[in-house]
Amino acid sequence: MEKIEAKDVNFYYGDFQALKHISMSIPQNKVVAFIGPSGCGKSTFLRLFNRMNDLVPGARLDGEILIDSRNIYAPGIQVDELRKEVGMVFQRPNPFPKSIFENVAYGLKVNGVRDKEFIAHRVEEALKGAALWNEVKDKLNASAFALSGGQQQRLCIARAMAVSPSVLLMDEPASALDPISTAKIEELICEMRDQVTIVIVTHNMQQASRVSDKTAFFYMGEMVEYDDTKVIFTNPHKEATQNYITGRFG
Amino acid sequence: MKRILEKAVKWLLTASGFVTSVVILLIIGFLFTEGAGLFREPVVEEGYVLVLNKENPVSAMTAAEIKAVFDEDVVNWKDLGGPDMAIETFRLEDVDEYFSAEELGPQYENAGGAIAGLVESRPGMVAFVPGSMIPEDAGVKLAEDRNISPGEVFGGREWFPTATPAPLFGILPLLAGTVWVSLFAIIFALPFGISIAVYMSEVASEKVRGFLKPVIELLNGIPSVVYGFFGLIVIVPMLQQVFGLPVGESGLAGSIVLAIMALPTIVTVAEDAMRNCPRTLREASLALGATKWQTIYKVVIPSSMSGIASGVVLGIGRAVGETMAVLMVTGNAAVIPSSILEPLRTIPATIAAELGEAPAGGAHYQSLFLLGVILFFITFLINMCVEYISARNRAKNS
Amino acid sequence: MNIPPYPAGHSARKRRSQTIAFIVFRVLSLLIVLVLFAILGFIIYKGAGVISWDFLTKAPEDGMTSGGIFPAIVGTLLLMLGSAIVAFPVGIMSGIYMNEYASRGWVVKFIRLMTNNLSGVPSIVFGLFGMALFVKYLGFGDSILAGSLTLGLLSLPLVIRTTEEALKDIPDGIREGSLALGATKLQTIWKVVLPMGMPRIITGLILSLGRVSGETAPILFTCAAYFFPQLPSSVFDQCMALPYHLYVISTSGTDIEAQQPIAYGTALVLIVIVLIINLAAGFLRKHFEKRLR
Numbered sequence: 001m002e003k004i005e006a007k008d009v010n011f012y013y014g015d016f017q018a019l020k021h022i023s024m025s026i027p028q029n030k031v032v033a034f035i036g037p038s039g040c041g042k043s044t045f046l047r048l049f050n051r052m053n054d055l056v057p058g059a060r061l062d063g064e065i066l067i068d069s070r071n072i073y074a075p076g077i078q079v080d081e082l083r084k085e086v087g088m089v090f091q092r093p094n095p096f097p098k099s100i101f102e103n104v105a106y107g108l109k110v111n112g113v114r115d116k117e118f119i120a121h122r123v124e125e126a127l128k129g130a131a132l133w134n135e136v137k138d139k140l141n142a143s144a145f146a147l148s149g150g151q152q153q154r155l156c157i158a159r160a161m162a163v164s165p166s167v168l169l170m171d172e173p174a175s176a177l178d179p180i181s182t183a184k185i186e187e188l189i190c191e192m193r194d195q196v197t198i199v200i201v202t203h204n205m206q207q208a209s210r211v212s213d214k215t216a217f218f219y220m221g222e223m224v225e226y227d228d229t230k231v232i233f234t235n236p237h238k239e240a241t242q243n244y245i246t247g248r249f250g
Numbered sequence: 251m252k253r254i255l256e257k258a259v260k261w262l263l264t265a266s267g268f269v270t271s272v273v274i275l276l277i278i279g280f281l282f283t284e285g286a287g288l289f290r291e292p293v294v295e296e297g298y299v300l301v302l303n304k305e306n307p308v309s310a311m312t313a314a315e316i317k318a319v320f321d322e323d324v325v326n327w328k329d330l331g332g333p334d335m336a337i338e339t340f341r342l343e344d345v346d347e348y349f350s351a352e353e354l355g356p357q358y359e360n361a362g363g364a365i366a367g368l369v370e371s372r373p374g375m376v377a378f379v380p381g382s383m384i385p386e387d388a389g390v391k392l393a394e395d396r397n398i399s400p401g402e403v404f405g406g407r408e409w410f411p412t413a414t415p416a417p418l419f420g421i422l423p424l425l426a427g428t429v430w431v432s433l434f435a436i437i438f439a440l441p442f443g444i445s446i447a448v449y450m451s452e453v454a455s456e457k458v459r460g461f462l463k464p465v466i467e468l469l470n471g472i473p474s475v476v477y478g479f480f481g482l483i484v485i486v487p488m489l490q491q492v493f494g495l496p497v498g499e500s501g502l503a504g505s506i507v508l509a510i511m512a513l514p515t516i517v518t519v520a521e522d523a524m525r526n527c528p529r530t531l532r533e534a535s536l537a538l539g540a541t542k543w544q545t546i547y548k549v550v551i552p553s554s555m556s557g558i559a560s561g562v563v564l565g566i567g568r569a570v571g572e573t574m575a576v577l578m579v580t581g582n583a584a585v586i587p588s589s590i591l592e593p594l595r596t597i598p599a600t601i602a603a604e605l606g607e608a609p610a611g612g613a614h615y616q617s618l619f620l621l622g623v624i625l626f627f628i629t630f631l632i633n634m635c636v637e638y639i640s641a642r643n644r645a646k647n648s
Numbered sequence: 649m650n651i652p653p654y655p656a657g658h659s660a661r662k663r664r665s666q667t668i669a670f671i672v673f674r675v676l677s678l679l680i681v682l683v684l685f686a687i688l689g690f691i692i693y694k695g696a697g698v699i700s701w702d703f704l705t706k707a708p709e710d711g712m713t714s715g716g717i718f719p720a721i722v723g724t725l726l727l728m729l730g731s732a733i734v735a736f737p738v739g740i741m742s743g744i745y746m747n748e749y750a751s752r753g754w755v756v757k758f759i760r761l762m763t764n765n766l767s768g769v770p771s772i773v774f775g776l777f778g779m780a781l782f783v784k785y786l787g788f789g790d791s792i793l794a795g796s797l798t799l800g801l802l803s804l805p806l807v808i809r810t811t812e813e814a815l816k817d818i819p820d821g822i823r824e825g826s827l828a829l830g831a832t833k834l835q836t837i838w839k840v841v842l843p844m845g846m847p848r849i850i851t852g853l854i855l856s857l858g859r860v861s862g863e864t865a866p867i868l869f870t871c872a873a874y875f876f877p878q879l880p881s882s883v884f885d886q887c888m889a890l891p892y893h894l895y896v897i898s899t900s901g902t903d904i905e906a907q908q909p910i911a912y913g914t915a916l917v918l919i920v921i922v923l924i925i926n927l928a929a930g931f932l933r934k935h936f937e938k939r940l941r
Contacts, residue, residue, distance in 0.1 A: 055533075083539040622776040
């Protein structure tokens with residue numbers, strides 16, 4: 001079943017066309033990786049799925065993006081409702097300057113959940129889901145800044161998952177982390193795929209090959225190739241893809 | 251040659267680097283020496299003495315007591331710890347009531363002896379006369395020669411520097427006036443300041459912001475006399491009508507004018523702090539389904555709280571130190587205000603209003619420098635608060 | 649995981665509270681714009697009729713109930729000039745020292761602390777200080793010299809800060825480039841760093857002049873004359889000044905009917921000076937920003 005569908009997406013920053021005629025579909029409960037050199041548009045494309053690019057002045061979109069067969073750019077769609085459904089984890093850990101508990105509870109609270117018991121329960125569940133519970137259960141009221149970088153990023157994953165989205169967007173989630181923390185994040189991604197559809201942008205090709213079911217290669221605003229990860233990394237059809245994964249440019 | 255020039259310039263630059271420190275030291279030095287002089291001044295006007303009957307057990311009086319006696323607010327010695335005996339006051343200008351011209355002599359050369367004799371004969375009398383007039387062998391005693399004490403100044407509830415025989419330098423009314431006006435100014439300015447800062451940094455488009463920013467800068471640039479003038483011509487009569495006041499010059503008028511004047515400081519600093527709130531934090535909040543407004547009050551404002559606090563404290567500093575506008579609209583009554591609708595008087599306004607009339611070097615003059623010292627320290631403290639807040643903030647963010 | 653119990657309609661509710669909050673912000677901001685325009689408009693409206701060539705070029709007459717404000721305009725300009733002579737060289741040098749020479753962190757921190765403190769000192773305290781040091785101790789008397797020195801010290805922190813900030817924005821690579829070519833530190837500062845920082849420094853200097861032009865409290869006891877119709881002939885003369893003139897005329901006037909128009913006119917001239925200075929600074933900033941791009 002298709003979770004996300006992009007139909008002939010063109011995206012502009014002012015006069016600059018950042019994305020050109022992109023169509024793709026992302027199946028439910030799979031992990032899809034976007035790879036490509038910096039500036040190829042992969043992050044821009046990812047940020048269309050939760051309308052994060054709405055914030056950029058002068059940005060303009062052509063085409064349709066459907067999630068659960070609904071055009072998320074149709075008039076009448078409320079972005080806050082959409083973002084409840086489509087969570088996001090950013091390149092650098094960005095916890096709020098609040099306690100660990102408040103960080104995870106934030107999404108529930110801003111969406112109107114008042115039930116304290118449920119929130120406490122859900123915070124625990126989310127922290128367990130992010131394999132962070134055992135490390136922080138005794139200091140839930142400590143500042144999130146007291147955690148290490150890797151822990152902070154897992155906290156951000158817990159924070160995104162607490163709202164129970166059906167899609168999780170990850171924008172190079174491990175690029176600022178050390179190898180051990182990176183391995184933990186990758187492990188998490190593999191575990192979470194039962195609950196959510198994950199789209200991950202990464203510049204690390206081993207990571208893409210380890211965690212994803214399907215991979216899309218972007219170059220200069222175009223999607224060059226999109227196929228099963230196995231195919232992309234062993235037997236790509238396009239020469240550009242071949243060059244990129246073998247490290248001949250990028 | 252070239253190297254000597256380099257050296258010389260380096261020394262010159264180093265010297266100018268410390269110029270602000272030197273100025274601060276000089277300010278402290280000059281204000282302190284003049285201000286501290288107040289505590290070496292006698293309670294009774296310099297050169298004058300209070301002459302008492304020998305039998306009178308009371309020999310030391312505070313400035314407030316002396317004033318009360320000569321104002322006839324206190325009329326019996328028992329109120330001052332003496333016997334139950336009526337107080338008679340005598341000032342030099344009363345001399346003609348007691349003595350004929352012949353008795354005093356053509357050059358008043360006998361006046362001293364005559365007054366001494368008068369006080370000797372009347373147990374309840376206290377006379378305020380130049381010290382040189384009283385003969386040394388007269389059968390009277392002089393009230394103890396005390397200096398003005400810090401307690402009288404810092405705890406005094408009355409500011410009456412031109413009173414004779416004993417001027418009063420209680421700063422409490424001035425301090426209260428300053429605090430009241432500044433407090434209300436900040437209460438008025440705060441909601442506006444924060445709202446405008448939020449609006450400019452978070453809500454307004456670049457175009458609107460590009461219009462608001464110069465407006466705020468211009469508001470900051472208007473001279474304080476112009477604000478005072480506007481307040482005097484427009485706000486004062488308006489308040490008088492709205493509240494039905496006998497006079498419109500009041501603490502409220504001062505607070506309103508000060509609020510407008512403190513606003514640019516608050517807005518600029520707070521807006522700066524909010525714009526410095528990292529974009530990634532806003533995105534994290536929005537990505538969780540928060541609205542822009544939720545993001546502002548749950549993430550942006552808390553995380554830029556120290557910047558906002560700095561702005562508010564700086565605004566208070568500006569309000570506390572403002573002179574001309576306040577002088578023009580607050581009515582300048584040196585009493586501890588019981589309501590903001592009454593006239594009151596602040597420390598800076600007192601200095602500005604009275605320094606021109608105070609004889610140089612006298613107690614009054616020195617008391618105004620002491621006010622300057624107090625004002626300097628209040629603003630110094632305020633600045634240190636700002637430094638502390640921003641230093642802590644820098645430490646937190648690094 | 650189960651779906652959290654999101655209350656129905658909460659989304660609409662939170663959007664409504666956002667709309668209300670933003671409307672409140674917009675209204676309050678609009679109000680402040682209105683206040684500014686009310687002040688400006690009122691003074692322009694009342695003052696415009698008073699302004700005439702005679703008003704600008706004649707001395708006050710008839711116990712300041714008629715005539716012009718020429719000596720006050722000249723006095724204010726002289727004080728601006730005097731304070732510039734006092735503050736600009738020292739302030740700029742101090743800023744250069746802070747950014748280019750002071751090597752140890754605590755020195756910079758200490759100087760910056762002192763500069764910040766000085767900028768927080770109320771102007772009336774500068775007035776007291778100027779009176780004690782320049783008028784009395786150094787014996788300059790009430791004079792343009794004492795007034796300029798006092799105002800100069802007052803604007804010093806602003807000059808230092810703008811210089812320092814202007815220089816801080818110049819990338820280190822540019823200095824290194826010059827040093828690598830064999831230029832001495834002084835040559836680098838003089839030929840490369842200062843010219844690059846000049847636009848922003850000048851903008852800051854102009855704004856500090858704006859502040860000086862409107863200050864009253866510091867010149868109350870150091871310089872300002874109630875009535876001094878002839879132009880000053882030396883720096884040891886007193887002079888009239890626009891802000892002080894406005895103050896005395898509006899608070900201790902002898903003939904309110906006749907003097908109020910003069911007050912409006914004086915206020916208008918003061919505001920025009922401030923407006924010109926602000927516009928000039930804004931224009932310069934825009935101009936230089938464009939050139940840098």
